[in-house]
Amino acid sequence: MAAKHRPARDLPTGTLTFLFTDIEGSTRLWETNHDAMRMALARHDEVLRKCIDTQRGHVFKTGGDAFCAAFDNAPAAVHAALAAQLALNAEAWPESTRILVRMALHSGAAELRQGDYFGPPLNYVSRLLAVGHGGQTLLSETTRELCRDPLPLGAAVQSLGEYGLKDLPRRQRIFQLVHPDLPQAFPPLKTLFAQADADKPSIAVLPFTNLSGDAEQEYFADGVVDDIITALSRVRAFFVIARNSSFTYKGKAVDIKQVGRELGVRYVLEGSIRRAGNRVRITGQLIAAETGAHIWADRFEGRLEDIFDLQDRIAESVVGAVEPSLRLAEIKRARSKPTLNLDAYDYFLRAWQKLSMDPRRQGIDEALDELRRAIALDPDYSAAKALYGWATQLRTSSRGQRIEAEVRDGVRMAREALAAHHDDPITLVTAAWAICWLDWAYDEAMDAVDRALKLAxxxxxxxxxxxxxxxxxxxxxxxxxxxxxxxxxxxxxxxxxxxxxxxxxxxxxxxxxxxxxxxxxxxxxxxxxxxxxxxxxxxxxxxxxxxxxxxxxxxxxxxxxxxxxxxxxxxxxxxxxxxxxxxxxxxxxxx
The missing domain is CATH 1.25.40.10 (Tetratricopeptide repeat domain)
Structure with a gap:
């Protein structure tokens, strides 16, 4: 479609804020659902024009599904962008033609010539739009400064850091407009800096359903999933969403496609765990987030003492299903089993859940009690000792007072963990933070951190x-x-x-x-x-x-x-x- 221009006499001049938009994946939508896309595009155009006009913006050019608008002030442009994203997100699109619009805003002085604008601000906003994702609204630092205080109700501006944009000589600070009613999690920006992660197979492991008939076993199911996430994360060819983000879906009926959009992943692993006496059954299924297609499903059964082997077999199966060319040796853990005592492992999982999800004072005290039990059962349990050091740091920090006997105990545990870390990166880095904070042992902590980062x-x-x-x-x-x-x-x-x-x-x-x-x-x-x-x-x-x-x-x-x-x-x-x-x-x- 040829670009359409607005008469020059209607367009503002001076320092302006430009809003550029386009639909993510529009070519594919046209090719696969032409008639539905034609209707969806008409609605998209109607929403954008209404939101822009309401804020007294000026659409000076359109091309295909792209809009270019100018505003004489930054707050109006931000209000228009947010209103449009909220309206588009609330629209009941057919599943086959869900419209996701990326937007970018930048402010500066441009030259108006024959109904179009020219100059560096136009080049900048085009580059900024190119690195975003559908549903995401990006702001330049200039625009962010011009609209700091009069943001729309409920909106905020989040710094994404510095990135290199095409043809610009230095890295640019990029910001994202966020709102509680809009998705906030997106894949890395599509810049040279983020390309390595963008090219990796990305996966989220959802909390497995506990089928044991005992709510007290939730911590066990969560701990098993946590170990699977860690195993997958150590495959350098994968981008794995962390446990704390994927676990926000715990206990909820989820739409896999929505999970994929919100976390920015291609694949989702879900499953269930049943623990009965000394037997464990784990089922898993791997789903393509974009289509909902099932890629792989399997069931793993064994004795409780085989739990670590079962976890590794699941991780191997997922890697093989997603990336068959990967050598299975890549996902073998660099450490041996964390403990041979399953009761100690049980106490460790309880403590980890308390510290990672809700580290308030009562939870910290309970976690320390669980860890003392774990270490009493297995005095060589390095991961539990590292966690004990971290729990001591949290307790000291939350209390606002150093009790030297407690601090010495936490430091001793952390140092014992470092002395026998078995190349477990989480043990290394957890103990490192404990001795850094509790004992001001900077050099030892930095050495342990360097080793952990090489491993994971x-x-x-x-x-x-x-x-x-x-x-x-x-x-x-x-x-x-x-x-x-x-x-x-x-x-x-x-x-x-x-x-x-x-x-x-x-x-x-x-x-x-x-x-x-x-x-x-x-x-x-x-x-x-x-x-x-x-x-x-x-x-x-x-x-x-x-x-x-x-x-x-x-x-x-x-x-x-x-x-x-x-x-x-x-x-x-x-x-x-x-x-x-x-x-x-x-x-x-x-x-």
Whole structure:
């Protein structure tokens, strides 16, 4: 279809915000469902024109399913984009022609000539549109700055980091418009930086249904799935969504196609587990997310003491079904069975569930009790000792007070885990974070993190702990990269506030205060008590009245909000720590 232009006399001039849109996969939709696509496109056009006109925007060019619109202010453009995405998402499209529209916004001065705009802003917004996905709305840094305060109700702007865009000389900061009524998890942006992950087979493992007839066995079913995820994550040819994101679907009736869209994966593995006495039966089925077609299904049975072998057989079957050319040796774990004592493994799974899903004080205390039982049954259980160290760190941090006997106990357990880690990356990185925080053992922690990353570069929990160790003791640029990768692998993580706080600290250390603010604001929304990085970001940006108001709320909600407590936090970078202390004093945090 030839491009259509609007008369030049109706178009605005000066500094404008441009909104470009197109339909993802439109060529395929036209080829497979021509008549339905014709009707869907008419509705798509109607929705876009209405939303743009309502905000006094100007559609100056269309071509095929693409729209190009100009607005004389950024907030109006953002309102129009959000309204259009909400309307398109709510539309009852036929399943065969579901319309997913990607959008991009950028602001700048352009030349108006014969009913069309020319200049760098048009090139930029075109490049930005090209890296997005259907249903996603991307903003340039310029547009984000122009619409920071008057965002639509419920909307927020999330920093995706810096990316290289085609033909642009330097990496660009890219932001995503998010809203609770819209999908928020997308595959990595289609830039050179993300291409390696985009080319990998991507998979999400959903929680397996517990058919044991005993709700108390949920932790066992979850633990088995967790080990399958870890096994698949260690296949470097795979991109595997982390447990904490896939487990947001636990207990829900799910649409596999919707799961695929929300998590940005090609494949979904689901199944069930039945445990009766000393016998275990596990069923699994692998489904193509886009079509819903079943690729593979099988049943695995054995004795309880064979559980680790059963998990490996499932992982091998999934790899073979998705990527037959992969050598099966790739998914063999580098460690032996974590323990020969199944009761110890049982206690470990209970503790892991409490710490990873809801690490509040009571849950931490219960997890420590479970881990003491596990270690008493198997004194050589390194994974349990590493987890004990982490639980001690969480307990000390949440209490806001170091009890030296407890700290020594946690450090001892973590060091014993490192002494016999069996090349298990999660044991390595969990123990590393414990000794970094509890014992300020920076060099030992960094060495353990480096080894864990070589063993498992794409496991979210490894990236999470490694990012925090680097944020406290290493290169903040490395920390930022690790935590952004963890967020990509686990976009719906219930512990997202923890990931975002680590990201904010890394950005603060790098002097990237706007990005630190974006991460810390989102962390605060995820967990209202996660506010220290937000306070530091506000002070760094010169927004002292807001920082003082936040400091007052922090003092009212927690007695541990003091500078003396912050001084016990183990930052290796003394200059950064001094800047933080000065910022806290400026905001009114007491000594």
């Amino acid at each position: 570069p794409d496991v979210a929990v490894v990236l999470n702990h490694a990012g925090w160790v680097r944020a406290f003791a290493g290169d903040p640029a490395d920390a930022e990269d690790l935590l952004r990768r963890a967020i990509r692998l686990s976009p719906l993580d219930p512990q997202m506030a923890h990931l975002l706080n680590g990201l904010a600290i890394a950005c603060l250390r790098r002097g990237k205060y706007e990005e630190a603010l974006a991460a810390s604001e989102r962390a605060s929304r995820e967990r209202p008590t996660a506010q220290r990085a937000l306070l530091l970001s506000l002070v760094a940006l010169g927004r002292l009245p807001e920082a003082k108001a936040l400091a007052q709320r922090m003092r009212e909600s927690s007695l541990t909000t003091t500078i003396s407590w912050f001084m016990s936090v183990p930052y290796k970078d003394d200059a950064f720590k001094a800047r933080c202390v000065a910022a806290m004093r400026a905001a009114g945090i007491p000594e």
